[in-house]
Amino acid sequence: MKTTAVSLFLCASIVLSLAACDLYGADEGNQFSATYHAGDSKDEKDSNTYAHINDDGPFKKYEKPITVTLGRQGIAGNNLPNGDTLEDNEFLKYVEDRLNVNVIYEFSIEDVDDYNQKVSLAIANNSMPDMMVVNEQQFKEMAGADMLADLTPFYEAYSSPLIKDYYKSFSDDRVLNTGRIGGKLYGLPNTNIDGTYQLLWVRKDWLDKLQLKLPSSMDDVQAIARAFKELDPDQNGKSDTVGLLGDKQIVGDAEFFTFDPIFNQYHSYPKSWFKDADDNIVYGSTTPETKEALMKLRDMYKEGLIDKEFLTRKWQDNAALVSGGRAGILFAPWFAGWMLADSVKTDPKAEWVPLAAPLDGDGKRNVVPSAPSGTFLVVNKHAMHPEAALKMLSVEYEGIRLIDPKSHELYKDEIVSWLNYPLNVQLDFQDSLARDIPIYDKVLMDNDLQDMPARLIKRVNAILKNKKEPKQDITAFADSLAYYTGGAVTGTKEITKVDPIFYGTTETMVKKGTSLDKLENETFLRIITGAAPIEDFDKFVSTWKLSGGDEVTQEVAASLN
Missing domain, CATH: 3.40.190.10 (Periplasmic binding protein-like II)
Structure with missing residues (x-):
């Protein structure tokens, strides 16, 4: 989105753009006016069962404190109350206390361009923290440089059922596969919902x-x-x-x-x-x-x-x-x-x-449909506890989705952005929007809020x-x-x-994408407004191909093999 006004509406609704939504706080307590979604896609009444799982995996508290370092994008205009900060707030403490983890931010930079520059510097110097969220190009570059931990052996054991259900809701593993290279899981992708x-x-x-x-x-x-x-x-x-x-x-x-x-x-x-x-x-x-x-x-x-x-x-x-x-x-x-x-x-x-x-x-x-993902949570190959990324994400979403009753007390009755949780990874069901409509229909019919998921109460009341x-x-x-x-x-x-057939970014797209986009947009606008004849479309196609479009097409073809 290109304006702060548009971003405000997005941030009040769904998870789409971390950079845009850093400009604002949130609604409903934790998450973007928050689309809280917890539970099995077949039965919302069972939505809180995730909180009761107690095994040796995602919710197991470390016996001795561990420390993890993060690099992340900050929150422009953060609205934390009482002098709280991104590095010291109730959401962060909730995750730290449940897992016995001490989170240290190596860097937190609000501006998206400055953040990307910092990430690029960390890549160049091979000095990344234990965890950070990166874009597609950065992810591929880090994987190619053998900087990332293989999360394959940890995913099943340390991801909560909710996290797995989010990814499973996208058919054929099409989201999780974006984090795989050579069959190995090197990044946990965000998810972009339908609609x-x-x-x-x-x-x-x-x-x-x-x-x-x-x-x-x-x-x-x-x-x-x-x-x-x-x-x-x-x-x-x-x-x-x-x-x-x-x-x-x-x-x-x-x-x-x-x-x-x-x-x-x-x-x-x-x-x-x-x-x-x-x-x-x-x-x-x-x-x-x-x-x-x-x-x-x-x-x-x-x-x-x-x-x-x-x-x-x-x-x-x-x-x-x-x-x-x-x-x-x-x-x-x-x-x-x-x-x-x-x-x-x-x-x-x-x-x-x-x-x-x-x-x-x-x-x-x-x-x-929207691109299934665009950013990735990655872990340093040399991190002492790579599984902590999955455990933290699992606990964090019990808070974001208000599954854990204790999370209801975090900034209760206050509007605080969910981005103040340590891992700014956006996850949801593919059909998250449509699956709530039957709930609204039923409530409007019988006016009964019994067994209503906590994440929906404020919205249903509205x-x-x-x-x-x-x-x-x-x-x-x-x-x-x-x-x-x-x-x-x-x-x-x-x-x-x-x-x-392809959502990603190729090498030539990075090099020539801006000029190709400019050529396309200017040509289309001139045709629509009558400043250029429709025949200019054919000229555009020829110029686009010669100016890098044919190279991009070849790269897209190669990526599919």
């Missing part, structure tokens, strides 16, 4: 005023954008409303206002890698389908169906159009509910609905409060609109996942 693709959010109260139906097709989207721009949907007698909002980034996972769903409707998947019908490896931004989608966007922009000023607007500008009642149709993920709720302050009758749209000719909303008194409490309304209304749509039958 961060864009939904179509529409002001239903405006549709009702204009006697329009909920959209499903691309034609419907265009008709509504046209009506919202031209027919005075707010009935204030002024020509002050816009059509579809846009963003100059054009596409991006978990982004607001981008045009991903329009590309996807044409079976175009920019910035992703696939195999075509002839089994050739293809970059999604260079396909004929992408050219077709660009022509559609060009036509829409020319007609004014897309906000004519989207090139110059920042994220905050678009959010202001929403809150000010000037925009009523946009693409954004489920957690946009927090932003959209602001419009109720201006117009209490504002009613936003999320939809899996536009659908393709087969009635499908095609989506590209949903119940909003049901009883709709829109009276904006915070409760926003939570309900995001977690419940928006979250439910991410699991609808129309959603069809189109899995890329």
Whole structure:
């Protein structure tokens, strides 16, 4: 995410970007407004059974104190109370006390670029601490330099069932395998959950005023954008409303206002890698389908169906159009509910609905799932206790997910970021968002919170409060609109996942990726806005190939062998 405002909404919802969410604290006590998920995916009532496991593995306390050293990214704007610090706080002490571990931070650096520079220096000097979280390129470099401990023999014995269940929820071990090299586990990857693709959010109260139906097709989207721009949907007698909002980034996972769903409707998947019908490896931004989608966007922009000023607007500008009642149709993920709720302050009758749209000719909303992982917890090859990484992570998540009753008292009734736990590794079930919807449905039906997982109590109370008194409490309304209304749509039958063949980064991507991305984005924007003819797309494809794209394609092919 590219703005602190967007990051705030992300941090209030799910685990997506450690760097972004360092800017803020958290909600619900420990975790990003925290999506606490504990327990077996088949039965939430058994969610607390993890806490009762008492074996010689993940929860076994060391008989004598041990010391582990960490290097980690700090927390910008940390909101710890009472003079607590990242190096001295209740979350850290909770892990230390349960395992008899003394954690020493060798370094803690807030700025992500400075942190990466420090990690690179540690790699160059072969001076890494016992543990730290690194990105993909750093992980591969450290593994290639034989700096990392092989965690294979420790994973089964020292990972809690919850940690294992998180990884198992991703089919075919596709997340855990990103931490394996040559069949050996050298890094514990974070997990990115499903559902961060864009939904179509529409002001239903405006549709009702204009006697329009909920959209499903691309034609419907265009008709509504046209009506919202031209027919005075707010009935204030002024020509002050816009059509579809846009963003100059054009596409991006978990982004607001981008045009991903329009590309996807044409079976175009920019910035992703696939195999075509002839089994050739293809970059999604260079396909004929992408050219077709660009022509559609060009036509829409020319007609004014897309906000004519989207090139110059920042994220905050678009959010202001929403809150000010000037925009009523946009693409954004489920957690946009927090932003959209602001419009109720201006117009209490504002009613936003999320939809899996536009659908393709087969009635499908095609989506590209998020990259399964992107960062890795690694352990120094010479660490005295490599298994401590798995034990600490296991204990930490008993606290983050409020499984251990003792964790309920940590910063009780205070908003403190979960990142103050020692290991800033984001883990969750792949379907974490969708699996909670039946719980909300049941609670709304019988108004019974008995046996409710502790992680959900605050959120469920917000949903119940909003049901009883709709829109009276904006915070409760926003939570309900995001977690419940928006979250439910991410699991609808129309959603069809189109899995890329490759998510990673190659050597040429690192060297030439910035220039290639710039070439792509500038060309696409010029085509959409009419500053360049559609024929420039073919020139872009040729230039992209000659400027490094062919090398990247070869590297992607080699990585799959």
